[in-house]
Amino acid sequence: MKALHIYAGPVARRHIEQHGLNPGDVRLIPAAAGGPKGLILTHLDRQLFGEWLAPTQHTLHLVGASIGAWRMAAATMPSPAKAFQRLAHDYVHQHYEPDAGQKMPSPQRVSASFGQVLDTFFGADTEGMLSHPRWRLHVVTARGRQLLRPGTPMRTPLGFAGLALGNAMSRRSVGAFLERNVFSSAGEALPVALSDLPTARWALTAENFKPALQASCSIPFLLDAVRDIPGATRGAHWDGGLVDYHFHWNFTSMDSGLVLYPHFQQSIVPGWLDKSFKRRHLPTPGLSNMVLLAPNPEWIAQLPGGKLPDRQDFTALDFSQRVRHWGGAVAESERLAQEWGDWLHRGCPISEVRAL
Numbered sequence: 001m002k003a004l005h006i007y008a009g010p011v012a013r014r015h016i017e018q019h020g021l022n023p024g025d026v027r028l029i030p031a032a033a034g035g036p037k038g039l040i041l042t043h044l045d046r047q048l049f050g051e052w053l054a055p056t057q058h059t060l061h062l063v064g065a066s067i068g069a070w071r072m073a074a075a076t077m078p079s080p081a082k083a084f085q086r087l088a089h090d091y092v093h094q095h096y097e098p099d100a101g102q103k104m105p106s107p108q109r110v111s112a113s114f115g116q117v118l119d120t121f122f123g124a125d126t127e128g129m130l131s132h133p134r135w136r137l138h139v140v141t142a143r144g145r146q147l148l149r150p151g152t153p154m155r156t157p158l159g160f161a162g163l164a165l166g167n168a169m170s171r172r173s174v175g176a177f178l179e180r181n182v183f184s185s186a187g188e189a190l191p192v193a194l195s196d197l198p199t200a201r202w203a204l205t206a207e208n209f210k211p212a213l214q215a216s217c218s219i220p221f222l223l224d225a226v227r228d229i230p231g232a233t234r235g236a237h238w239d240g241g242l243v244d245y246h247f248h249w250n251f252t253s254m255d256s257g258l259v260l261y262p263h264f265q266q267s268i269v270p271g272w273l274d275k276s277f278k279r280r281h282l283p284t285p286g287l288s289n290m291v292l293l294a295p296n297p298e299w300i301a302q303l304p305g306g307k308l309p310d311r312q313d314f315t316a317l318d319f320s321q322r323v324r325h326w327g328g329a330v331a332e333s334e335r336l337a338q339e340w341g342d343w344l345h346r347g348c349p350i351s352e353v354r355a356l
Contacts, residue, residue, distance in 0.1 A: 033241025151236025
């Protein structure tokens with residue numbers, strides 16, 4: 001049984017059939033939100049960024065929200081393979097003590113601890129990461145509008161209730177409550193047209209790198225919003241996955257190149273609140289130039305617990321159990337990288353590529 005499934009849209013499939021797949025063909029890599037699920041991509045990330053993509057000479061755009069933003073930031077570090085190994089270790093072993101007399105830690109405690117994790121993880125590497133000679137980093141956050149703009153305890157629950165109600169009627173209504181904010185490192189601009197929701201673009205700098213990254217990972221009610229990110233419009237910023245859970249964008253608006261998407265599932269969910277709206281998960285013409293790499297659901301069923309790591313494990317498992325389950329899943333995920341490398345070595349047989 002294969003661990004890795006390879007999918008491609010019609011344009012990407014024709015390209016592979018005629019030319020195979022080379023690092024120079026890839027122009028953009030998205031990285032989904034999804035918390036612990038992203039751990040399953042650890043070895044694939046190490047292989048892609050540490051080896052396969054390393055010799056590229058063209059501009060490569062790395063776009064991420066939540067853990068995806070952390071992953072793509074790790075890719076720009078001096079040694080990507082080591083950075084991804086450390087990211088997996090730090091994520092697996094994270095532990096937040098609850099406040100006295102409480103079952104769960106407060107958002108303030110989690111936010112403070114997570115901020116320290118990011119400080120330690122990236123250290124003094126920020127300047128070099130943001131001036132990478134070929135790779136451009138784009139960190140996505142969701143800035144509150146109307147009731148959600150100040151991020152206050154009274155208004156936030158009402159704002160998110162309105163957001164959920166509006167999104168149930170139409171995804172476009174998300175724009176009444178949240179604005180997509182894209183923080184981009186210097187160099188070539190993000191080559192994708194973003195007209196589906198209100199969008200603001202800002203320079204990603206050494207001053208705002210950590211606040212933007214922390215905001216992109218700040219799940220409402222579990223972490224505090226990050227307010228007034230330097231260089232951007234004032235207001236409260238939350239997890240980028242609220243607006244772009246899996247980046248279901250119009251990637252065919254790029255003027256050239258393919259999108260390579262290491263993902264933890266086949267379907268691409270537009271926003272976090274769209275998880276239960278299955279019709280919104282279906283492929284669209286905007287994904288035609290995408291190659292998507294995802295674990296086989298049958299292989300996933302053989303992982304510890306019979307599933308991918310997920311956020312429910314924080315409460316369903318004690319710390320030692322969670323470390324064993326998540327660590328075991330990361331170890332097993334090496335097969336994804338091995339099978340990807342084998343497919344490339346065998347000349348990218350189109351017979352093994354599934355329709356996206």
